[in-house]
Amino acid sequence: MNAAPQAELLRALPYARRFARAATGDRDRGDALVAAALRAPLPSLPPRLALYAAVARAAPSRPDETGLATPQRHMLLLTALEDLAVEDAAAVLDLTAEQAAAELQNGRDALRGVASTEILVIEDEPIIALDLRRLVEACGHKVVGVAATEADAVRKATQLRPGLILADINLGRGGDGSAAVARIQSGMEVPVIFVTAYPERLLTAEGVEPAFVVSKPFEPLALAIAVYQAVHPGRAPGL
CATH class of the missing domain: 1.20.140.160 (PhyR, sigma-like (SL) domain)
Structure with missing residues (x-):
């Protein structure tokens, strides 16, 4: 080192x-x-x-x-x-x-000129879910569904086939957001951004870690950039 x-x-x-x-x-x-x-x-x-x-x-x-x-x-x-x-x-x-x-x-x-995508939000707090919807739609994207539980998230992802998922980890009595994402990604390829107050739970260097983590409370620009990066990863076309 x-x-x-x-x-x-x-x-x-x-x-x-x-x-x-x-x-x-x-x-x-x-x-x-x-x-x-x-x-x-x-x-x-x-x-x-x-x-x-x-x-x-x-x-x-x-x-x-x-x-x-x-x-x-x-x-x-x-x-x-x-x-x-x-x-x-x-x-x-x-x-x-x-x-x-x-x-x-x-x-x-x-x-401001980035192409839009369809987004599924996994969040059990209605006010936060509404804030996430407002922010991503202000960036030109479309929220096609909001899920408050692990089971609902898996069902909606299967039905809606979103281009991106925004997920919290702690869904209260509704289960675990990271478990929902693991189940979803076992059946489809979709980029995921975790928006969480517990980023340390996802950055432990143990097990499978996500590519994108945005900490709560988040700045609107931070979320907008994470969405951009997830939809348009840092590589040239065809690579």
């Missing part, structure tokens, strides 16, 4: 994995980026920022199928999903503050 204190790097790993998975749109490819980052010398930054920087350097640098450039994608993820200040994100990507701000603004502008 790199020269940075091992304990600090280990604490930063869940964040690096979340960033890498979101950047690639895939759990396994994201984890491979983190592994590559740990094998290479890290830049002289605090451990968490250094890992982000190494992941960004290892990521393919090319526009995705919608034309969003890699620096724009990374600035959006680092500031909204990873909650970095623009100055810290600039240091991660080796940009000036002015360059970083411009890439961030260009990325936000590009999000």
Whole structure:
């Protein structure tokens, strides 16, 4: 492992994995980026920022199928999903503050032209479900169903065949959102974003982990970017 204190790097790993998975749109490819980052010398930054920087350097640098450039994608993820200040994100990507701000603004502008998808929301709290519906529909997507229980989620996913699932983990008496997702994905391929107050339950490096995790309470932009990344993963067409 790199020269940075091992304990600090280990604490930063869940964040690096979340960033890498979101950047690639895939759990396994994201984890491979983190592994590559740990094998290479890290830049002289605090451990968490250094890992982000190494992941960004290892990521393919090319526009995705919608034309969003890699620096724009990374600035959006680092500031909204990873909650970095623009100055810290600039240091991660080796940009000036002015360059970083411009890439961030260009990325936000590009999000407005993204093609829509149909979404199933798995959430037992009616107010949160309504908020999720409002946010994703404001981004141009369509919520085709809301499920409050594990059984209802599996049934609606089978019937509606959504293009994306937004799921909470804790469904109260209605069961477990991650169990519902596992049952759904056993029968169909569909990207999933977990929107949860318990992200640590999904970033343990034990068992199967998701590609996308957004922490509650969430910023609208963070959710919008996660939806974009899930629908348009970070790879060129045909790859």
